[in-house]
Amino acid sequence: MAAAVAAARNGSRVLLVEQYGFLGGNATVIPGWLGFHSVGGERVVGGIPLEVVERLQGEGSATRFERDPICGSVVGVDPNWWKVFAAEWVAEEGIAVRLHSRVAAVSVEEGKVRVTLACRGALEEAEAKVLVDCTDTGEAARLAGAQLTKGRAADGRMQVASWAFTVGGVEVPALVSYLQEHPGDARPFPECDLGDWFQRLPEREVFVLGAFRSLIRQAVQDGLPLTRENVPGIVFPGREEFFTVASRVEEVDPGDPASFSHGELAGARQVRPWFRFLREYVPGFRNCRLVATPHQIGLRETNHLVGDYLLTGEDLLHSRAFPDAIACGAYHLDIHSPDHPGLETARPPCYRIPYRALLPAEVDQVLVAGRCMSATHEAMASTRVIPISMAVGQAAGTAAALAAGGGIPPRQVDICRLQAILRSQGANLG
Numbered sequence: 001m002a003a004a005v006a007a008a009r010n011g012s013r014v015l016l017v018e019q020y021g022f023l024g025g026n027a028t029v030i031p032g033w034l035g036f037h038s039v040g041g042e043r044v045v046g047g048i049p050l051e052v053v054e055r056l057q058g059e060g061s062a063t064r065f066e067r068d069p070i071c072g073s074v075v076g077v078d079p080n081w082w083k084v085f086a087a088e089w090v091a092e093e094g095i096a097v098r099l100h101s102r103v104a105a106v107s108v109e110e111g112k113v114r115v116t117l118a119c120r121g122a123l124e125e126a127e128a129k130v131l132v133d134c135t136d137t138g139e140a141a142r143l144a145g146a147q148l149t150k151g152r153a154a155d156g157r158m159q160v161a162s163w164a165f166t167v168g169g170v171e172v173p174a175l176v177s178y179l180q181e182h183p184g185d186a187r188p189f190p191e192c193d194l195g196d197w198f199q200r201l202p203e204r205e206v207f208v209l210g211a212f213r214s215l216i217r218q219a220v221q222d223g224l225p226l227t228r229e230n231v232p233g234i235v236f237p238g239r240e241e242f243f244t245v246a247s248r249v250e251e252v253d254p255g256d257p258a259s260f261s262h263g264e265l266a267g268a269r270q271v272r273p274w275f276r277f278l279r280e281y282v283p284g285f286r287n288c289r290l291v292a293t294p295h296q297i298g299l300r301e302t303n304h305l306v307g308d309y310l311l312t313g314e315d316l317l318h319s320r321a322f323p324d325a326i327a328c329g330a331y332h333l334d335i336h337s338p339d340h341p342g343l344e345t346a347r348p349p350c351y352r353i354p355y356r357a358l359l360p361a362e363v364d365q366v367l368v369a370g371r372c373m374s375a376t377h378e379a380m381a382s383t384r385v386i387p388i389s390m391a392v393g394q395a396a397g398t399a400a401a402l403a404a405g406g407g408i409p410p411r412q413v414d415i416c417r418l419q420a421i422l423r424s425q426g427a428n429l430g
């Protein structure tokens with residue numbers, strides 16, 4: 001969405017292609033957008049993602065930003081209204097759309113990209129000067145000839161996937177009392193200083209948990225087949241809802257139809273034990289009911305582009321300076337480990353993302369943004385969140401417009417000009 005809007009606003013004719021029947025990607029499942037701010041409270045993401053949130057806040061479809069001692073900040077965005085907003089937004093920006101259309105083949109010849117779209121039985125051809133791949137798996141770039149790697153550098157293992165769900169009817173005051181009385185049972189990393197987080201819980205419009213470790217231990221002893229050692233989730237007191245990614249499925253590979261199908265069903269089958277756990281063990285959930293399930297299992301990690309630059313966890317942790325910075329982040333390196341049922345973290349200062357991480361090493365006329373850009377397992381554990389993905393998307397769309405307008409490959413875009421435009425359109429480049 002951010003790439004398409006940025007390209008259109010900077011003078012391009014845009015065709016946005018989406019395999020499902022609605023726009024908005026995984027953010028239509030995730031009701032809490034994390035990482036607009038650093039833990040210190042500095043806003044590190046601006047531009048299009050901030051504009052979206054402010055517009056949704058203006059119509060009452062998003063909460064205020066709440067500071068968080070681990071995630072920096074969280075803002076609750078109603079996924080249903082985000083989906084409606086996305087449909088309105090493409091009309092407002094004059095963006096052509098193909099829904100129910102998968103990118104099935106791509107070729108790059110003589111400065112042109114030819115794409116075959118498959119819509120059920122129908123095939124459609126499209127031609128463009130630049131292709132921006134925001135497929136989350138890098139599928140379109142791969143079809144164009146780009147190299148991709150999967151998962152961790154050492155062994156190819158990926159962060160676990162989750163079939164997210166939301167329950168309603170939560171008695172939030174009872175939950176808050178439990179958390180205040182059992183502070184060790186609220187968040188996952190004991191070494192993190194939570195400051196006044198507990199005291200301020202009753203007044204928050206939204207808050208993040210990684211909770212119930214002791215209750216899970218009890219439930220597992222009682223025979224419930226639970227797959228994590230704490231429950232990651234987000235609480236929405238105003239709606240009395242709790243969104244959770246409690247389910248945990250290892251090695252879901254969307255490039256392998258059997259693995260992808262198994263992952264979807266295994267994730268859905270984990271909902272019932274977790275629902276039972278919430279109802280029977282967690283204060284405030286006795287009368288909760290299932291109110292939302294996803295259109296697809298959430299894939300935290302799949303493929304990584306082999307780009308002109310590979311962004312690493314060290315780059316983030318040392319806030320490496322890049323002359324071609326096009327976006328910033330400060331979200332922690334949030335790893336849902338494939339090795340154990342817990343979470344891992346490392347906390348970076350505000351860091352920058354270089355334009356070269358969007359450029360496939362061996363292919364022209366293609367840019368890659370979102371969670372499949374050129375970043376390691378560790379780096380993308382931070383850059384993958386919605387605000388940062390959108391910020392990178394804005395940069396990719398803007399660069400695509402400059403390349404298309406100038407009749408040059410994206411690799412030859414004038415970085416200073418790109419940065420100046422991004423800054424003038426609200427982006428934070430550090």
Ligand SMILES: Cc1cc2nc3c(=O)[nH]c(=O)nc-3n(C[C@H](O)[C@H](O)[C@H](O)COP(=O)(O)OP(=O)(O)OC[C@H]3O[C@@H](n4cnc5c(N)ncnc54)[C@H](O)[C@@H]3O)c2cc1C
Nearest residue numbers: 019025026034102103135136298299300370371384385386
């Ligand atoms: C379980 C889980 C929980 C998360 N929790 C949070 C959270 O609490 N807060 C937060 O900020 N972030 C969270 N994230 C991260 C965030 O949701 C994603 O990383 C982010 O949305 C990535 O954006 P994207 O645009 O790269 O990919 P997506 O949002 O996945 O968008 C990719 C789009 O491309 C489409 N597509 C894919 N292949 C094709 C094709 N061949 N042809 C046509 N269309 C195609 C897809 O249908 C999709 O609409 C979570 C992620 C997961 C998986």
